[in-house]
Amino acid sequence: TYGNSNPDSAGFALSDFLVQLEDYTPTIPDAVANYYLHQAGFESTDPRISRMISIASQKFISDIINEAFTHCKLKAMPPAGGKTKVKDKKYTLTLEDLIPILNDYGISVKKPPYYV
Amino acid sequence: MDPPQNQRRKLLSQAVALMVQEVGYESGESVALEMLTEMFQSILTEMGRTTRMFTELAGRVEPTVGDVTMALVDMGIKVDPVGLRAFSRRSTKPVIPAPGGLPLPKV
Numbered sequence: 001t002y003g004n005s006n007p008d009s010a011g012f013a014l015s016d017f018l019v020q021l022e023d024y025t026p027t028i029p030d031a032v033a034n035y036y037l038h039q040a041g042f043e044s045t046d047p048r049i050s051r052m053i054s055i056a057s058q059k060f061i062s063d064i065i066n067e068a069f070t071h072c073k074l075k076a077m078p079p080a081g082g083k084t085k086v087k088d089k090k091y092t093l094t095l096e097d098l099i100p101i102l103n104d105y106g107i108s109v110k111k112p113p114y115y116v
Numbered sequence: 117m118d119p120p121q122n123q124r125r126k127l128l129s130q131a132v133a134l135m136v137q138e139v140g141y142e143s144g145e146s147v148a149l150e151m152l153t154e155m156f157q158s159i160l161t162e163m164g165r166t167t168r169m170f171t172e173l174a175g176r177v178e179p180t181v182g183d184v185t186m187a188l189v190d191m192g193i194k195v196d197p198v199g200l201r202a203f204s205r206r207s208t209k210p211v212i213p214a215p216g217g218l219p220l221p222k223v
């Protein structure tokens with residue numbers, strides 16, 4: 001069961017996390033997160049709950065970007081044994097990096113057949 | 117699209133851009149950024165909707181942590197309090213200041 005008192009392996013539950021959100025400022029302002037939550041019918045008198053949702057969705061997006069970056073870096077690495085070292089390489093987030101990661105997450109995306 | 121929605125959407129795309137920059141990217145394709153922004157908005161809305169659903173299913177009005185947990189499970193997102201805590205406390209966390217003058221959502 002996933003009750004709110006059910007601790008994870010480290011003994012730290014989501015409800016323990018909630019109490020730490022009292023004076024927390026997420027990346028996106030609460031007003032913006034609340035607007036979208038409100039659009040979905042979500043309403044709470046406890047700002048910590050909406051903050052938690054805001055953080056959870058941010059983490060979801062951030063994890064995807066992180067994985068895409070790891071992928072991108074691996075792809076850009078010179079083949080083993082090669083002497084050419086890539087220094088100060090500038091990485092650009094592209095759809096090609098993102099699509100395989102999203103497919104892993106079960107989100108099927110295709111490159112649009114037009115230029116944007 | 118009405119202007120206030122554009123304002124909020126702008127903030128979302130700012131957040132996405134900050135996250136992209138944070139992991140080490142120098143730049144991003146506008147298609148990719150736009151897609152992530154759309155996903156961000158969708159997941160936020162969907163999480164609100166699902167949490168609300170579980171709250172009402174239990175016959176309550178006020179959402180609880182359990183409802184959020186159930187929503188995460190229902191959406192197939194791993195419930196990871198330790199990871200969330202680490203994420204919320206990361207030293208590189210950017211913060212977008214709350215804009216003044218955003219109209220309150222219509223009830």
